[in-house]
Amino acid sequence: MNHDMTSPTGAKNVVSTHSVFGAPCWVSLTSRDLKATEEFYSAVLGWQWRPARLGDRFRIALAGGAPVAGIAAVAAMWQMAVAWTPYFAVPSANEAASRVQERGGTVAVGPISLPPGRAALLADREGATFGVWEGELFSDWDTWRNARPAFIRLHTRDAFDSAIFYGEIFDWASERPGCCEVEYNGDEVILRSQGDVVARIESGALEAAPDPTIRPHWQVHFAVDDVPACVRAAELHGGSVLSEDEEEAVLRDADGAQFTVTARHRGL
Template sequence: MVKNEAHGRGEVPSRSVFGAPCWVSLTTRDLEAAESFYGAVLGWQWRPDSMGDRFRVAQADGVPVAQIAAVASMWQTAVAWTPYFAVASADEAAARCRERGGTTAVGPLALPPGRTALLADRDGAVFGIWEGPLVTGWEEWREAAPTFIRLHTRNAFDSAIFYGEVLEWASSTPGCCEVHYDGDEVVLRSGGAVVARIHSGAVEAAPDPTIRPHWQVHFVVSDVDACVRAARAHGGTAPRWQEGAHEAILVDPDGARFMVSAKREP
């Protein structure tokens, strides 16, 4: 979960980027295996987390970029990557989620200096929300570990309406996220940068009942092939990977899926 691990780094309140993804967290069963795997694949370093021995903060060049929590077995939660969105009020966002058919798995609860909750949309895709100072500056976080997220769902436009109302996208409040349409995807922008996409297939196609809705976390890397080789060497897999491809889905040794995408020149 997001919390302030960046004392002295110029804390940024979540309201300055509200509605945008601001953090990612992995739940796993084996902390040491996760540290070894992601250190090899993404080059992350590790430091202790104030939440206890079951938690670690991943760093890229000294900047906090993600949290790993070895609580999947203890909390009976799925092994998975989860994105967190910055909100002005965790209580109000969670209430809007429930009012629109979503559910609350955890919280909202106080996690000083902020409040957080783990939610699911009405199709079952899990996401988190965070109210309070960010771990580090939002732009600094994105530069240190370029990250974007994509929701794979049955109906992109219906999902965009749900998240837009819960997270206050495209509202009249200054600083909110902008929503655009790009072919068969809904695109979310914050400060001009693409930070999320919602995908469900061709616009004219009927919703696909076989899709299990989920948020997928993407990390932008300089060499996709090198990441795949490192993943396989450290107990992970790369389903359907082809050498030289622009992106690859990776699965860590505990079963968590994520994607690496090649860094594109401006």
């Protein structure tokens, strides 16, 4: 399991997970080499960087000046997996962790205090890793949502069963004002927040597959203007291509972390 604990904050914020909850609010990468990671994602995704409040091994990635992701170069030091992890906004990290355990999931780290909030690293019943964040978010929530990853997609054994698991953790499709809406579409479940598609859950993963790309996992998609250009840049900077077409490509960075680039105009 990836134990990345990079906080989704770094500046004064006013929006809280007590009012915005249940939706993906951040993505974070555990890597081995900070400089190499910065160079790779600068070349592939055009990101800039600023320091994070957690120390010298942490960075905040910026796209057009907006924070979009966190990097924690602690994989080797803390013997952690190199991987991207999505975080979901929750009113209470303690309550979310308890709900995960009650429903057969796993708590790997936390909840721990990371001012101005609390975080935990978790896994669902199928082993897919995700995080939760309680506390302050970016002051301009809409700007982050527009600059955020295109969406996240859960590849799981049974989309319907997983939607029930996560729905009970995050109060999806509940009576609470502002909760995420859930749409069932055959073997796929679509999650919407304030009308926007923010996640998809699809069936077909194999829990015991030897190939980790087939096992249950959350896949992070980044919106880009030119998929082939991202592919070329990834290959030139030590990455690899797992699959590719004009609209979307699944890539691995130089450390082995898997992610997807999706054409911005494609929609969700």
